Amino acid sequence: MASTSARALALLSMLSSGATLTGEEVARRLGVSRRTARRDVETLRELGYVVEPVLGAGGGYRLGPGGALPPLVLDEEQVVAVAVSLQTTSAVLRGVEESSRRALRTIRQVMPARARREADALTATVVPNQWEFPAPALDAAVVRAVGTAVRQRVELRLDYDEEDLPGDGRTGGGGGPVTRVVEPHHLVVWAARWYLVAHERARQRWAVLRLDRVSAPTATGAPFRERPLPEGGPADFVQRTPDRGDRLAPWPCTGSAVLDLPAPLVARFAPGGAVVRAVGEDRCELSMGAWSWAGLAGLFVTFGSPLAEVRPAELREAFAVAAGRLAAGAAAPGGAPVPGGP
Structure with a gap:
């Protein structure tokens, strides 16, 4: 015993x-x-x-609450999980690099020898793959301020960078930072990007805000009441909202096309670093990028939709080349080389 x-x-x-x-x-x-x-x-x-x-x-x-502050008591699996998480935090948050290193050193010092060996075996260097469509790491101070307002359920005043966003009727839409007061309900991390699901009482609507567009977040101290969340919950709402503040990622090749698909559906499956804009109830414009024109053409093909207003000319040429190769591949008998293939 x-x-x-x-x-x-x-x-x-x-x-x-x-x-x-x-x-x-x-x-x-x-x-x-x-x-x-x-x-x-x-x-x-x-x-x-x-x-x-x-x-x-x-x-x-x-x-229960109160009493003595519990010491950090973790089993070996938890210790290893924390050690690995601390190594990867800086990939999505700025301003925590030194804190993460110090926390990792502190935890490592109190690890049992067996747990330390397991944690050391999982030491890794984080290098994002380009297919991850990486977003810039977020300022930890912004996450902390917004997250505190979410937890305390108080209104939040913030400056939101609306530069390069399509105008939606808001004063100053598309013209750079605009001060907004919102009721912050949930933080959602999706495709390595941070989003705030908030209700704008002045406009009586729900909105999704990219946290890397937020600056000077300040809690007003005014409490707000709980509201029924959009159907599907906060994560689903972020995924199906085209106007969520996404920016076109700086790929070597970027282009756009109009798809015969509703914007919420395309927004759910568009890769990180893509921008979706509704142009009708059942059509939308999708803008995204890739490392080559052929790769970009392939991304558009995955949506299985007729394409219109394809831009630029290089993307149209890539579609023509891909169409020829796909047609040849469909006609080639099993095992025969595909014309134009590698």
């Missing part, structure tokens, strides 16, 4: 997840009797931790 102190740390780790554990589950996971499990709960209480009893069906124990 493990020592009382070791069991107390294990119990604290279990309760720190926020879960409610039955007495039977605590005893089973600690490998002790129900009576010994109760004594271990009392040990934590004597040390200053608030372990609340939960009565009724499915009751048990849970860690």
